[in-house]
Amino acid sequence: xxxxxxxxxxxxxxxxxxxxxxxxxxxxxxxxxxxxxxxxxxxxxxxxxxxxxxxxxxxxxxxxxxxxxxxxxxxxxxxxxxxxxxxxxxxxxxxxxxxxxxxxxxxxxxxxxxxxxxxxxxxxxxxxxxxxxxxxxxxxxxxxxxxxxxxxxxxxxxxxxxxxxxxxxxxxxxxxxxxxxxxxxxxxxxxxxxxxxxxxxxxxxxxxxxxxxxxxxxxxxxxxxxxxxxxxxxxxxxxxxxxxxxxxxxxxxxxxxxxxxxxxxxxxxxxxxxxxxxxxxxxxxxxxxxxxxxxxxxxxxxxxxxxxxxxxxxxxxxxxxxxxxxxxxxxxxxxxxxxxxxxxxxxxxxxxxxxxxxxxxxxxxxxxxxxxxxxxxxxxxxxxxxxxxxxxxxxxxxxxxxxxxxxxxxxxxxxxxxxxxxxxxxxxxxxxxxxxxxxxxxxxxxxxxxxxxxxxxxxxxxxxxxxxxxxxxxx
Numbered sequence: 411x412x413x414x415x416x417x418x419x420x421x422x423x424x425x426x427x428x429x430x431x432x433x434x435x436x437x438x439x440x441x442x443x444x445x446x447x448x449x450x451x452x453x454x455x456x457x458x459x460x461x462x463x464x465x466x467x468x469x470x471x472x473x474x475x476x477x478x479x480x481x482x483x484x485x486x487x488x489x490x491x492x493x494x495x496x497x498x499x500x501x502x503x504x505x506x507x508x509x510x511x512x513x514x515x516x517x518x519x520x521x522x523x524x525x526x527x528x529x530x531x532x533x534x535x536x537x538x539x540x541x542x543x544x545x546x547x548x549x550x551x552x553x554x555x556x557x558x559x560x561x562x563x564x565x566x567x568x569x570x571x572x573x574x575x576x577x578x579x580x581x582x583x584x585x586x587x588x589x590x591x592x593x594x595x596x597x598x599x600x601x602x603x604x605x606x607x608x609x610x611x612x613x614x615x616x617x618x619x620x621x622x623x624x625x626x627x628x629x630x631x632x633x634x635x636x637x638x639x640x641x642x643x644x645x646x647x648x649x650x651x652x653x654x655x656x657x658x659x660x661x662x663x664x665x666x667x668x669x670x671x672x673x674x675x676x677x678x679x680x681x682x683x684x685x686x687x688x689x690x691x692x693x694x695x696x697x698x699x700x701x702x703x704x705x706x707x708x709x710x711x712x713x714x715x716x717x718x719x720x721x722x723x724x725x726x727x728x729x730x731x732x733x734x735x736x737x738x739x740x741x742x743x744x745x746x747x748x749x750x751x752x753x754x755x756x757x758x759x760x761x762x763x764x765x766x767x768x769x770x771x772x773x774x775x776x777x778x779x780x781x782x783x784x785x786x787x788x789x790x791x792x793x794x795x796x797x798x799x800x801x802x803x804x805x806x807x808x809x810x811x812x813x814x815x816x817x818x819x820x821x822x823x824x825x826x827x828x829x830x831x832x833x834x835x836x837x838x839x840x841x842x843x844x845x846x847x848x849x850x851x852x853x854x855x856x857x858x859x860x861x862x863x864x865x866x867x868x869x870x871x872x873x874x875x876x877x878x879x880x881x882x883x884x885x
Contacts, residue, residue, distance in 0.1 A: 417463075417464065417465055417466045417522075418460075418464060418465050418466065418522045418523070418524050418542070418546060418615070419465070419466045419467075419468070419469060419514050419521055419522065419523045419524070419618075420457075420460035420465050420466070420468040420469070420523075420524050420526060421468070421469050421470075421471065421507065421510045421514075421523050421524065421525045421526065422453070422456055422457065422460075422468055422469070422470045422471070422526055422527075422528045423471055423503065423506060423507070423525065423526065423527050423528060424442055424453060424470055424471060424472040424476060424480060424528040424529075425471065425472065425473060425497065425500060425503075425506060426440060426441070426442065426527070426528075426529055427440050428440040428441030428442065428529060429756065429757040429760040429761075429771075430689055430690045430691075430753070430754045430756050430757050431444075431446070431688065431690070431691060431694075431756065432746065432756045432757070432759060432760050432771065433739060433741050433743075433744040433745075433746050433756075433770065434446070434722075434724070434739060434741065436770075436771060436772060436773055436774055437475075437771060437772050437773070438475055438476075438772055438773040438774075438777070438778075439479070439773065439774060439778060440476075440529075441529050441688065442456075442527075442528040442529040443476070443479050443483075446688065446694060447531050447688070447694065447697065447698070451483065452528060452529045452530070452531070452688070453479075453480070453483050453528040453529070454483050454486070454487060455531070455532075456526055456527075456528050456529075456530065457483060457484070457487050457489060458487065459526075459532060459535065459538065460524065460526065461487070461489070464539070464542070465524075466521075467489060467491035467492045467493070468484075468489060468492045468493075469492065469493045469494075469495065469510055469513065469514065469523075470484070470492065470493070470494045470495070470528075471494075471495045471496075471497060471506045471509065471510055472494065472495075472496065472497070473496065473497050473500065474496055474497075474498070477494060477496055477649055478778075478779070478780035478883065479778065480494055481494060481648060481649075481780070482780070493513065493650065494648060494649050494650070495509055495510060495513065495643075495649075495650045495652060496646075496649050496650065496651045496652065497509075497652060497657065498651065498652055498653075498654035498657055498658065499654065499657065499658045500662070501657060501658070501660050501661075501662045502662045502663050502664050503612075503664045503665045503666075504625075504629065504632055504660075504661070504663045504664060504665045504667070504668035504669065505632055505635070505636050505657060505660040505661075505662070505663075507525055507614075507621070507665050508621075508622075508625055508632055508633050508636040508660075509636045509639060509640055509652055509657070510523065510525075510618075511523060511618040511621045511622055511625075512618075512622065512633075512636055512637055512640045513640055513650070514618040515618040515619055515622060516640075518618070519617070519618055519619030519622070520617055520618075520619060521617065521618050522546055522549050522550065522615060522616070522617055522618075523615070523616065523617075523618050523621075524542060524545075524613075524614075524615045525613060525614040525615070525665075526613055527612050527613070527687070529687065529688065530611075530612075530613075530685060530686065530687050530688070531684070531685070531686045531687075531688055531697060532683055532684055532685050533683070533684030533697070534682075534683035534684040535683075536683075537681065537682065537683030537684070538681075538683045540683075541557060541582075541679050541681040541683060542615065544580065544581070544582040544583060544679050545557065545583075545615040545679045546615060547580045547583075548577060548579070548580040548583045548615075548677050548679070549615045549616050549617055549620070550617070551579055551580065552617070552620055552675060553577070553580075553583070553616070553620075553675050553676070553677045554614065554616040554620060554621060554624060554669070554670065554673055554675050554676050554677070555583070555614060555615045555616060555676075555677050555678070555679060556571065556586070556610070556611070556613065556614050556670060556676065556677075556678050556679075557611045557613040557614070557615075557678070557679050557681050558571045558573065558608025558609060558610065558611065558678040558679065558680050558681065559608055559609040559611050559680075559681060559682065559685045560608060560609075560680060560681070560682040561601065561602050561607065561608065561609050563602070564595060564598035564599040564601070564602045565598060565609065566592055566593060566594060566595055566598050567592060567689050567690075567754070568592060568609045568610060568687075569589065569590065569591055569592055569609075569610040569666070570589075570590045570593065570601055570607045570608065570609060570610060571586060571588075571589055571590075571607065571608045571609075571610050571678050572586075572587040572588050572589075572590065572606055572607050572608075573585070573586065573587060573606060573607075573608060573678050573680065574586060574587035577677050580677075582679060582680075583677045583678070583679055584677060584678050584679075584680065585676075585677055585678075586670070586676040586677060586678050587606075588671075589610065589666055589670060589671045590607075608678060608680055609685075610666070611681075611685060611687075612687070614665065614670075620675070621669070624669050624672075624673045624675060625668070625669055627673075628668065628669055628672040628673065629661070629663070629668045629669065631660070631661065632660045632661055632663070632668060635656050635657065635659045635660035636652075636656075636657065636660055638653065638656035639652040639653045639656035639657035639660070640652065640653075641653075642656060646884055647883070647884055684697075689754060690753045690754035690756070691720050691737040691739065691748075691750070691753040691756070692720070692737065692750040692751065692753045692754070694706075694720065695719075695720035695737070695750060698720075703716060703717040703718070704717055704718045705717065705718065705719045705720075705721065706719070706720045706721065706722075707719075707721045707722075708721070708722040708723070709722055709723035709724060709725075709728070709740075710723045710725075710726070710727045710728065711723050711727070711728040711729070711730070712727065712728075712729045712730075713729075713730045713731075714730070714731045714732070715731060715732045716730050716731070716732070716733055716734065717734045717735075718734050718735045718750070719733065719734065719735065719736045719737070719738065719750075720736075720737045720738070720739075720750065720753075721736075721737075721738045721739075722738070722739045722740070723739075723740045724740065724741045724742065725740065725741060725742040726740055726742065728740050735749055735750050735751070736748070736749060736750065737749075737750055737753045741774065741775075742774075742775055743770060743774070743775050744770055746759070779806075780804070780882075780883045781800055781801060781804035781805060781806055781882075781883075782798070782799040782800045782801045782804060782854075782859070782860075783798075783799050784796045784797065784798045784799070784864075785797045787863075789871070792867060792868065792869065792871070793865065793866060793867045793871070794865075794866040794871045795863065795864070795865050795866075796863070796864040796865075796866070797821075797861065797862075797863055797864075798852075798860075798861070798862050798863075798864055799859055799860065799861050800823075800825075800852060800853070800854040800859065800860040800862075801854065801859060802854055802856060802857050802858060802859060802860075803854065803855070804853075804854055804882075805826075805851060805852065805853035805854065805882060806851055806852045806853070807851065807876075807878040807879070807880060807881035807882070807883075807885065808828065808849060808850075808851040808878070808879045808880040808881070809849070809850065809851070809876050809877055809878050809879060810847055810848060810849050810850065810877050810879070811846060811847070811868070811875050811876065811877070812846075812847070812870075812875055812877070813846070813868045813869050813870035813871075813872075813875045814846060814866045814867060814868030814869075814870065814871055814875060815843070815844060815845050815846045815866070815867055815868055816843075816844040816850075816864055816865065816866050816867075817841060817842075817843050817844070817864070817865040817867075818836075818841055818842050818844065818852070818862050818863070818864050819839070819840075819841040819862055819863045819864075819865075820836045820837060820838055820839065820840050820841065820860070820861075820862045821838065821861040821862055821863060822838055822858075822859075822860070822861045823837075823838075823854060823856055823858050823859055823860035823861055823862075824836070824837050824854070824855070824856045824858075824860065825837075825852060825853070825854065825860055825862060826852075826853040826854070826855050827842055827850070827851070827852060827853075828849065828850055828851035828853075829842055829844055829848060829850050830845075830848045830849060830850070846868060849879065
């Protein structure tokens, strides 16, 4: 990684599961990869926010399950040189940020790193860049900078920062007097009235070397484990895989608790640039454009005598009459309904689904892969019907199955099919049968997406019944 001294390295954290935004947000495709507020995903919006002359190529941190989603967003954004670090286990923000700081410091310990969660909304880009400019000045002088959002209501779902005296060296910065946990409603009202408290946004800016110094002072075990994890990490395609044993030994703790609450170098930049962490469906309702009855209605929906609701359908028609103050979210396999004030309790449903071993918390019926996606259409004893899309230039692994045969029918596009010893070119309405145990591969060598129907049949239908002989994506 070659760095320009005057520029800032964006570090995009992508470790959350977004369970409060179920059923759209699920473990294999959480909220940062969804188009919830704009036409782009939240991750892409975050990436676009830090693209320009002020910034170096970004660095992203995610888990193994999401690596190809992040890589695809980088590719679509033409984000050349962007590095992707893979966490082998979840260890909260302190170890993740430490790994990023060590990676950056290997090139330049004085480099500035701007740490951003990948699932936030910011509507005022000019205001955001202005705040970053102030923070960068303080960070170059050695401070660890956090961004505090001017509160607009007595929010109990956020942590707060009490600002102290103005920073002596940089206008627009204040010393941090203390961090406080999420308050109750009475305390939140007191914070709002005082004018001294800011919402803790979870965004930071500091020199990589300065953060490492403070971690060596306040949490030396974490930085030691992360240094080992980076040193023993290995390259896999475009990814840096941290060493699992070393990283797993690091304490799971937030950067706030590990460093920011302990350091005497913390400063805060108060800001107001249209920020939201979209912590629940109610928060998305608050920042979205509403109709005359104060509703947000998205997708196929008909409403009559409805007010103050967030209604969203990803597939089926939703019809509502005479209701108010509700969240109604429908996908092709689930419907979620709750009072807006209890919308964040969607996480409780996710916990119950997990306990029951149901798949609805894990993935949507459409499952994304590095080569495209598939969607289960119908299944029963001994069979499964899928619709498959393969991106131009992409191909699945060369594989075989122990327990099932497959029949492929091309719907549109052109398929290059390896079927045993044969290589076939199939176009629209043409098909092939893959016997049980046969080596096979599906490839799209054309310039347009390939769509086909796959019918699996056999004694055992499972995604686990795949033996990969060769794979472009290193799986």
